[in-house]
Amino acid sequence: MSQNSSRAVGRHFLHIPGPTPLPDRILRAMDTPIIDHRGPEFQKLAKRVFEGVKTIFKTSNPVIVYTATGTGAWEAALVNTLSPGDRVLMVETGQFATLWKRMAESIGLRPEFIPTDWRVGAEPSLIEDALRKDKTHEIKAVCVLHNETATGCLSPIAEIRKAIDAAGHPALFFVDTISSLASTDYRHDEWGVDVTVGGAQKGLMLPPGMSFNALSDKALAASKTAKLTKSFWAWDDMLNMNKIGFFPYTPATQMLQGLAVAIDMLHEEGLDNVFARHDRLAEATRRAVRAWGLEIMCRDPKYYSPTVTAVLLPDGNDADAFRNMALDNFNISYGASFGRYAGKYFRIGHLGDINEAMLLGGLAATEMALALAGIPSKKGGAQAALDYLISAASSPTRAAAA
Ligand code: PLP
Numbered sequence: 299m300s301q302n303s304s305r306a307v308g309r310h311f312l313h314i315p316g317p318t319p320l321p322d323r324i325l326r327a328m329d330t331p332i333i334d335h336r337g338p339e340f341q342k343l344a345k346r347v348f349e350g351v352k353t354i355f356k357t358s359n360p361v362i363v364y365t366a367t368g369t370g371a372w373e374a375a376l377v378n379t380l381s382p383g384d385r386v387l388m389v390e391t392g393q394f395a396t397l398w399k400r401m402a403e404s405i406g407l408r409p410e411f412i413p414t415d416w417r418v419g420a421e422p423s424l425i426e427d428a429l430r431k432d433k434t435h436e437i438k439a440v441c442v443l444h445n446e447t448a449t450g451c452l453s454p455i456a457e458i459r460k461a462i463d464a465a466g467h468p469a470l471f472f473v474d475t476i477s478s479l480a481s482t483d484y485r486h487d488e489w490g491v492d493v494t495v496g497g498a499q500k501g502l503m504l505p506p507g508m509s510f511n512a513l514s515d516k517a518l519a520a521s522k523t524a525k526l527t528k529s530f531w532a533w534d535d536m537l538n539m540n541k542i543g544f545f546p547y548t549p550a551t552q553m554l555q556g557l558a559v560a561i562d563m564l565h566e567e568g569l570d571n572v573f574a575r576h577d578r579l580a581e582a583t584r585r586a587v588r589a590w591g592l593e594i595m596c597r598d599p600k601y602y603s604p605t606v607t608a609v610l611l612p613d614g615n616d617a618d619a620f621r622n623m624a625l626d627n628f629n630i631s632y633g634a635s636f637g638r639y640a641g642k643y644f645r646i647g648h649l650g651d652i653n654e655a656m657l658l659g660g661l662a663a664t665e666m667a668l669a670l671a672g673i674p675s676k677k678g679g680a681q682a683a684l685d686y687l688i689s690a691a692s693s694p695t696r697a698a699a700a
Pocket of ligand 1: 316367368369370394443445446447448474475476477497506
């Protein structure tokens with residue numbers, strides 16, 4: 299709480315990379331009476347959501363909606379398509395890739411991890427090499443995070459698809475879009491992804507507790523012979539009930555109310571405008587970090603994340619102490635650091651229902667916190683972001699789009 303006070307004044311600056319701030323309109327959409335989940339009103343809502351959500355994943359196939367966080371949708375992708383002992387190729391982009399790999403191990407798969415130093419995205423040529431070596435096609439799936447939330451590195455999904463094809467390998471292709479969906483361009487069908495895993499609490503601007511599997515025909519065919527144990531996650535029951543606008547169990551009715559409105563809001567803004575806004579805010583954040591004289595965790599610009607920027611502190615500074623201090627003094631929260639980098643960086647989330655003024659408030663608070671914490675850094679980061687946002691707002695392309 300702010301200096302010697304037990305009350306935090308004003309709105310909290312939620313700069314973790316999800317869950318993201320809930321728009322009031324979504325809160326209101328969820329603040330409605332519970333309806334009968336086997337009645338006609340629900341059926342209408344569910345059908346609207348099932349059609350709408352396809353436009354977000356850019357797919358014409360069904361999208362499964364789970365009452366679970368993203369971790370559940372990870373498991374669903376694996377257990378519906380694979381069998382015990384299957385090899386899966388994964389890329390160690392960071393903490394969340396590591397957690398997905400651990401899950402694969404724990405359910406009886408044999409993951410192979412392409413290592414990185416956690417400061418880049420997944421490199422297509424390394425995936426191609428690993429697949430070329432697998433002459434007997436033992437690898438049944440390639441699993442990649444579109445955006446590694448732990449480090450702020452984005453992976454090139456269309457290029458990875460090309461690499462899989464160039465290797466002539468039949469593996470399924472699974473992509474986690476939990477911190478990229480509805481924030482940056484993503485095309486399930488066009489990019490030939492077999493299962494896309496999504497989550498509600500980031501670009502979709504909803505509370506945590508809902509997640510998705512977007513499917514391909516190939517994934518559906520694989521699900522007919524997959525032998526890993528599944529029950530709650532099984533696609534077939536879901537698909538049968540979803541066809542008529544229902545769920546096999548009690549659905550998260552209020553989340554669906556919110557999702558229907560979130561989809562409307564994204565289309566009202568225009569998906570391309572949503573993506574451009576995230577790009578602008580990300581670039582403004584990176585300019586602030588550079589002006590502070592600090593290092594961006596993602597070390598190659600081609601992997602820069604549009605949704606989260608991880609900021610390394612100079613050696614000897616404790617990033618967790620910094621986060622606590624910023625929370626106490628300026629009512630702002632950031633994402634934590636993980637694994638071998640624990641305590642070394644903090645993450646600024648800039649995704650979801652966030653605009654220029656909100657970001658500038660967050661960056662100004664960060665600049666104050668860096669100074670107050672005595673972190674060796676320069677002033678002028680918030681100004682650099684502001685200058686960039688002015689130039690971006692007055693650029694001819696932006697003006698034409700407005
Ligand atoms: N994958 C990514 C990229 C994530 O960022 C997260 C959570 O932040 C997860 C998976 C796990 O999702 P959840 O925490 O909703 O279970």
